[in-house]
Every structure is written in C-alpha cells, then in structure tokens.
Amino acid sequence: MGFQHSGNAYWIQIEFNGMNTELIFIIVFACFGSFLNVVIHRYYSKESVIFGSSHCPKCKYKIKWFDNIPIVSWLFLQGRCRACKKPISFIYPIVEILCAFIGYSLFFSADHFFISGYKHDWSLSIALLSFFVFCGFLVITFIDLKSKIIPHRFLIFSGLNVFFIHFLTGNKSDSFMDGLIGMFTLAVSLAGVLWIGSLMLKRDAMGWGDVKMALVIGFLLGLNFGYVAIFTAIFTGAVFGLLMMASKKMKNQNYRNLEMPFGPFLALGTYLTFLYGPKLINDFFSILS
Ligand SMILES: [Zn+2]
Numbered sequence: 198m199g200f201q202h203s204g205n206a207y208w209i210q211i212e213f214n215g216m217n218t219e220l221i222f223i224i225v226f227a228c229f230g231s232f233l234n235v236v237i238h239r240y241y242s243k244e245s246v247i248f249g250s251s252h253c254p255k256c257k258y259k260i261k262w263f264d265n266i267p268i269v270s271w272l273f274l275q276g277r278c279r280a281c282k283k284p285i286s287f288i289y290p291i292v293e294i295l296c297a298f299i300g301y302s303l304f305f306s307a308d309h310f311f312i313s314g315y316k317h318d319w320s321l322s323i324a325l326l327s328f329f330v331f332c333g334f335l336v337i338t339f340i341d342l343k344s345k346i347i348p349h350r351f352l353i354f355s356g357l358n359v360f361f362i363h364f365l366t367g368n369k370s371d372s373f374m375d376g377l378i379g380m381f382t383l384a385v386s387l388a389g390v391l392w393i394g395s396l397m398l399k400r401d402a403m404g405w406g407d408v409k410m411a412l413v414i415g416f417l418l419g420l421n422f423g424y425v426a427i428f429t430a431i432f433t434g435a436v437f438g439l440l441m442m443a444s445k446k447m448k449n450q451n452y453r454n455l456e457m458p459f460g461p462f463l464a465l466g467t468y469l470t471f472l473y474g475p476k477l478i479n480d481f482f483s484i485l486s
Contacts, residue, residue: 227267230296256281267293311474313375313419329358334464341460347406359417375419383415383423407459430466
C-alpha cells in the first residue's frame with residue numbers, strides 16, 4: 198500500500214497480488230469477527246452496537262486501540278484486561294478466528310456454492326452475501342451456546358441476505374421456488390424430529406428456535422441440500438453429545454441431564470453443505486460401506 202501523488206490529487210494505491218491480498222483480507226475478516234464480538238456482547242448488555250467505545254465489561258476501562266487488535270491483543274495480554282487483570286473470555290479470539298476462517302473459505306478457497314438445489318460457480322457477490330449469512334449464524338452459535346436462545350433479529354438478518362442471494366443465481370424464479378419449498382418442508386421435518394426426540398428423552402422443552410433456524414437454512418439450500426445440512430447437524434450433534442455424556446460419566450456427574458444447544462450444529466451443517474453439497478453425504482456413506 199502506498200500514497201501516490203499526481204497533480205493535486207492524492208490517492209491510495211493498494212497492491213493486490215498473491216499472498217498479500219489474502220493476508221489483507223484475513224485481517225479484515227478477523228476485524229469483522231471483532232465487531233461480531235461487540236454484537237454478541239451488546240446483545241446481552243442492550244448497549245448500542247454502533248455508538249460508544251469498547252470498554253472492559255468488568256471494570257469499564259476504555260480499551261485502547263492497540264489492545265483491541267483481533268487475536269493478537271488477546272494473546273499479548275494473555276487473556277486479561279490491562280487495567281483490572283480480570284480474565285477476558287477466550288470466546289473473543291475464537292469468534293475472530295472463526296470469522297477469518299469463514300471469510301477465507303468463502304472468498305478464496307471455494308470454487309462452488311450449493312444454493313437451492315443447484316451447484317453455482319463462485320462469484321464475489323454471492324461470497325459477500327453468504328459471508329453475512331454465516332456471520333449471522335456465528336453470532337447465533339455463541340448466543341445459543343451461552344443461553345440456549347436463538348434471537349429472531351439474527352435469523353432475520355441472515356434470511357434477508359439469503360433473499361438477495363437468490364437474485365444472483367442464474368435462475369431466480371427456480372431458485373426462489375426451491376428455497377421456499379425447502380424453507381417450509383425443512384422446518385416441518387425438523388419440528389417432527391425434535392418432537393420425537395423430546396418424547397424419547399422425556400423432555401418437555403421443544404427447540405422452536407432451531408425450527409425457526411431451519412426456515413432460513415431451507416431458504417438458502419433448498420429441499421435436498423437442506424436435508425444434507427440437517428443430517429450433518431444431527432450426526433455431528435449426536436457425536437458431540439455422546440462425547441460430552443462420556444466425559445461427564447467419567448467425572449461422575451449427572452450425564453442424563455445434558456442440555457445441549459442445537460443451533461451451533463445447524464450452523465456447521467449449513468456451512469459445510471453450502472461449500473460441499475451432497476458430496477458430504479456421499480463421502481460419509483462411502484466411508485461406512
Ligand atoms: Zn477490566
């Protein structure tokens with residue numbers, strides 16, 4: 198990056214070549230993850246996302262810019278506030294790393310996207326909109342992990358971006374149609390699965406937040422790919438749940454009362470299906486056989 202002078206106009210010339218471009222973008226994505234941390238934090242504190250500067254949630258110390266560099270500052274401060282030395286959650290750098298990873302995979306490593314039952318070639322505009330969709334899912338993941346709630350506002354945010362993605366696909370009307378069919382079929386199917394699950398586990402709580410999330414997932418992926426995402430979510434969730442139960446059992450804790458949020462697994466299943474499509478399931482069954 199450098200300044201160039203010509204006549205009486207200055208402008209910034211950014212040299213985008215090879216590795217430099219990717220590195221610059223990874224830093225941008227990590228900064229975006231920083232912003233998502235603010236979104237998550239202020240969802241709980243009810244503060245404005247845009248106004249007000251960052252401060253330590255414990256001692257209200259105003260965080261200086263050099264203590265606010267994604268990932269790096271957290272490592273440098275060894276996960277503690279500069280002023281009060283109270284621990285800063287490791288969730289902050291995790292969100293930044295995940296956001297950078299999602300951005301990198303969508304913008305630089307993907308060749309295709311799986312949307313509404315079709316395989317689409319990579320395009321910058323779809324990469325950008327889907328990045329916003331998965332940023333919404335990332336926020337949902339951490340709020341669901343913390344308080345087992347899937348807030349409407351983030352589902353609406355992701356859903357709106359999905360709406361615009363349909364305009365960028367080759368065949369808008371087919372894409373919309375399959376999205377709408379997927380939306381309702383998937384939500385009804387997941388409601389059925391969760392209902393049976395809650396009967397089997399003798400729980401009265403039904404995950405309506407997960408059902409609402411399935412609306413957005415179906416709208417993005419369409420019917421068939423939507424089922425791939427749900428299958429992946431149930432499979433990864435079940436494996437994770439069994440591991441958690443086993444570790445609780447080893448620690449002699451009550452492992453039957455395991456309450457596990459399903460939103461993070463739905464987000465993971467959707468992300469993997471959006472990038473790999475039906476290959477996910479095909480590979481899974483070819484490993485089994
Ligand atoms: Zn502090």
